[in-house]
Amino acid sequence: MKILFILIFLLLSQLCFSQNIRDTINNSDSANTSFEKINKRSYYYENGNLKTEELYDKNKIPHGVWTEYYENGQLKIKQEFSNKVRLNSLIGMHGFGNITGEYIYYYKNGQLRFKLEFNNGKMVDGIFYEFYENGNKKQYGELKQGLRDGEWTELYENGDLRSKGTYYPGSYRACGRAAYIEYYEYKTGLWEYYYQGQKLMAKGVYENEIIDIKNGCSTVPVNCGALHKKWIFKDINGKKISLKEFKKSNLIENKEIIERRVFRPL
Numbered sequence: 001m002k003i004l005f006i007l008i009f010l011l012l013s014q015l016c017f018s019q020n021i022r023d024t025i026n027n028s029d030s031a032n033t034s035f036e037k038i039n040k041r042s043y044y045y046e047n048g049n050l051k052t053e054e055l056y057d058k059n060k061i062p063h064g065v066w067t068e069y070y071e072n073g074q075l076k077i078k079q080e081f082s083n084k085v086r087l088n089s090l091i092g093m094h095g096f097g098n099i100t101g102e103y104i105y106y107y108k109n110g111q112l113r114f115k116l117e118f119n120n121g122k123m124v125d126g127i128f129y130e131f132y133e134n135g136n137k138k139q140y141g142e143l144k145q146g147l148r149d150g151e152w153t154e155l156y157e158n159g160d161l162r163s164k165g166t167y168y169p170g171s172y173r174a175c176g177r178a179a180y181i182e183y184y185e186y187k188t189g190l191w192e193y194y195y196q197g198q199k200l201m202a203k204g205v206y207e208n209e210i211i212d213i214k215n216g217c218s219t220v221p222v223n224c225g226a227l228h229k230k231w232i233f234k235d236i237n238g239k240k241i242s243l244k245e246f247k248k249s250n251l252i253e254n255k256e257i258i259e260r261r262v263f264r265p266l
Contacts, residue, residue: 045071057083062097070108079103082120107133122146132157144169148185148258156196165191165206167258170223175216182215185258187225193252195236202252204231211255224255 039060043051049071055064062081070076080101098121105113111133117124123146130138136159141152148167156162166189174182188208193201206225213222233246247254 047071049073055081059083072108074108074110075106076108077103077105084120109133111135141167145183147183158196160196160198161192161194162196163191163193165189168223172213172215172220172222174220175218182259184222186223187256191225199236199238200232200234202227202231202233202246204228209255211257213257222257224257227252227254 039056039058041052041054041056043053045051050069050073051071052066052068054062054066057063061083063083065078065080067075068077079099081097082100083097099118100120101118103116103118105115107113112131113133114128114130116128117126123143125144126142127140128143129140132138134157136157137155138157139152139154141148142150144150147169149169151164151166153164154162165187167185168188169183169185171181171183174180187206190203190205192203195201204227207228209224209226210221211224212219227243227247229243231243233241233243235241246252
């Protein structure tokens, strides 16, 4: 009887231990890719559904297709890494293993949100499209080196035009553990903004101005686009209003420096 109790205890201990491992990380050696040993790590939600699946080479460098899922089982992100070139961790991404090929992001309902192309850790230049959850276009325009550069169009969820104009990229030296270059975007040239229903909100040419921003250890001058009196501003009823009145609405940023990106790899 005592021996039976010990066997049952050991069996339950193994089951509990196995469950804990499954909830956190599941390492397994699978078939070779280009004759290299691949280690797969799988993480799970509490409901048992797969959360993420990551592939590494024998040196624990990301290599192969990585996937991330919503709790309902729907694919969220699909991306691919290559171990062929080591990437400087100060630049970003993972330090080891470059993101390569397609990066695809889906909504919870399975609708594509956006798709990007990478080559050896760098985003490939081209036209970018982002979609709403209902499948309609949200914004589109040209990306160069991961930054908006050129004419961009933004739409409301129902398809109405929201804004249209030109972005231009800039850069400045920033401070951290070591000096590095930080990039940003700003609006320039002719821009048009609309209320939902295609009613004109504002239209004009941004004037280029220079403002100072903190870069971690000092301040640096950067370019920006500024609103001015030559613009046409209208309220929701189509009545013309002044620049001063319009600024109070906070519908459009003035002297905006856009340090956020359409997409920045983690």
